[in-house]
Amino acid sequence: MVPLRCRGAKHASAASRFSQRPQKALRSQKRHRLLPAAVPLLLLVCLFSAPFFQRPVVVYAQDRAVVTRVREYFPPTDSLPEAEIYYPQLSFGGNPNELQTANTMMREYAIRTCHTRRQAAQQGRQSLPADGKLVDYRVARNSGGFFSVVFTEGCSLAASPTGSPEEAALTAGENPRGFTIRLSDQKVCRLADLFLSHTNYTSLLDQEISRLLQSPFEGVRHDSPFFLTDDSIVLLPDSRAEQWPQEGSLSVSLTAPAVSRKLAAGLSVGRTRAEL
Numbered sequence: 362m363v364p365l366r367c368r369g370a371k372h373a374s375a376a377s378r379f380s381q382r383p384q385k386a387l388r389s390q391k392r393h394r395l396l397p398a399a400v401p402l403l404l405l406v407c408l409f410s411a412p413f414f415q416r417p418v419v420v421y422a423q424d425r426a427v428v429t430r431v432r433e434y435f436p437p438t439d440s441l442p443e444a445e446i447y448y449p450q451l452s453f454g455g456n457p458n459e460l461q462t463a464n465t466m467m468r469e470y471a472i473r474t475c476h477t478r479r480q481a482a483q484q485g486r487q488s489l490p491a492d493g494k495l496v497d498y499r500v501a502r503n504s505g506g507f508f509s510v511v512f513t514e515g516c517s518l519a520a521s522p523t524g525s526p527e528e529a530a531l532t533a534g535e536n537p538r539g540f541t542i543r544l545s546d547q548k549v550c551r552l553a554d555l556f557l558s559h560t561n562y563t564s565l566l567d568q569e570i571s572r573l574l575q576s577p578f579e580g581v582r583h584d585s586p587f588f589l590t591d592d593s594i595v596l597l598p599d600s601r602a603e604q605w606p607q608e609g610s611l612s613v614s615l616t617a618p619a620v621s622r623k624l625a626a627g628l629s630v631g632r633t634r635a636e637l
Contacts, residue, residue, distance in 0.1 A: 426451045426508040426544055428500060431468070435475065440483050446471045446496040449510055451542065459547035466549060467540055470512065471496045501539070502589045506627050507550075509541040509589035511597075537597055537610075539588025545627070552587060555594065560623045566596070569613050569620060580605050592616065 428449050435444040448471040450464045475495045481487040489495065502509040541550040548554070556562040566581040586597040593612045598605055613620060615628070 424506050424544065425453075425503050426542070427453050428503065428508075433472070433475075435479070441479050442489060442493060444475060444479060444489065444493050444495045446475045447494070448496065448498060448512075449500065451508060451547075453544070463540070463542045463547055463549050467510070470538065470540075471498075474512075501595070502541075502591055504591060506544050507541060507589055508544060509539065511588045511595075512538045512540075537586075539586055539595070539597055541587070541589050552581075552583065552585060555589075555625055555628055556623050557625055562623065565619060565623060566594075566613055569617055570596075570611050573611075573613075574606065578606075594620075 428451060431448055431450050433446050433448075435446075437443040448467050450468070451460060453460075478487060478489065478495050482489045496512060498510050498512045500508070501511050542548065543550050543554065552562060552566075556565075563581045563583060567579050570581070571578040580599065581596060582599065585599050588595050588597070590612075593614050596611045596613065598609050615621060615624065
């Protein structure tokens with residue numbers, strides 16, 4: 362037999378456990394009632410505390426363009442040999458209408474130049490290059506929010522004795538043509554778009570070129586052809602300018618003190634996203 366004292370202890374322990382069950386149930390019910398009220402409070406705490414624990418996110422504007430090299434071929438005719446042209450087409454996020462305008466301008470320029478050269482050759486006024494490449498280009502800048510390309514007509518870019526496409530074009534008797542596109546709005550830039558508003562940029566560039574040439578120069582116009590490199594504005598030969606020097610293109614540094622103070626916001630020495 363189990364002693365009475367032991368049985369009493371056993372029954373007393375069971376009774377005490379039974380008496381605690383309602384208390385646990387009450388505490389569980391309280392927690393369930395508090396949970397719906399605590400969820401919005403936790404969400405508010407997370408919302409306001411997140412900025413203090415997260416690193417700030419810096420979003421850079423589009424600083425490089427995706428470039429596709431396009432080739433168009435013109436078959437030979439009875440009086441003309443075959444010909445081919447090359448031009449760039451850009452693609453990236455932004456204003457699709459402005460981007461289409463820029464691409465159309467570059468394509469139309471290449472095709473128009475090809476037709477003009479072939480007609481001149483047909484009339485005996487010009488000779489065509491042996492390789493049939495009438496229009497080609499090179500990308501001069503694709504960084505820092507600007508894309509700039511220089512076209513050459515009637516010569517192979519690889520044929521330059523000094524490696525300079527501009528000099529090769531001048532040796533062949535053809536003037537290169539540049540297109541500069543601002544990637545923030547896909548606008549084809551003029552010289553005026555490179556400088557702050559109300560800046561007399563033609564006189565500014567004339568003075569800087571005069572300083573470089575060490576002789577007076579007044580050949581820059583509002584619509585003078587140009588292109589950009591990572592560190593310079595390159596002014597292309599203009600047949601209307603009587604004072605244009607024999608060396609062809611003229612390069613003005615973007616870091617020249619007189620020029621850098623007047624440049625538009627965002628135009629600086631080319632820097633890629635990784636360098637910012």
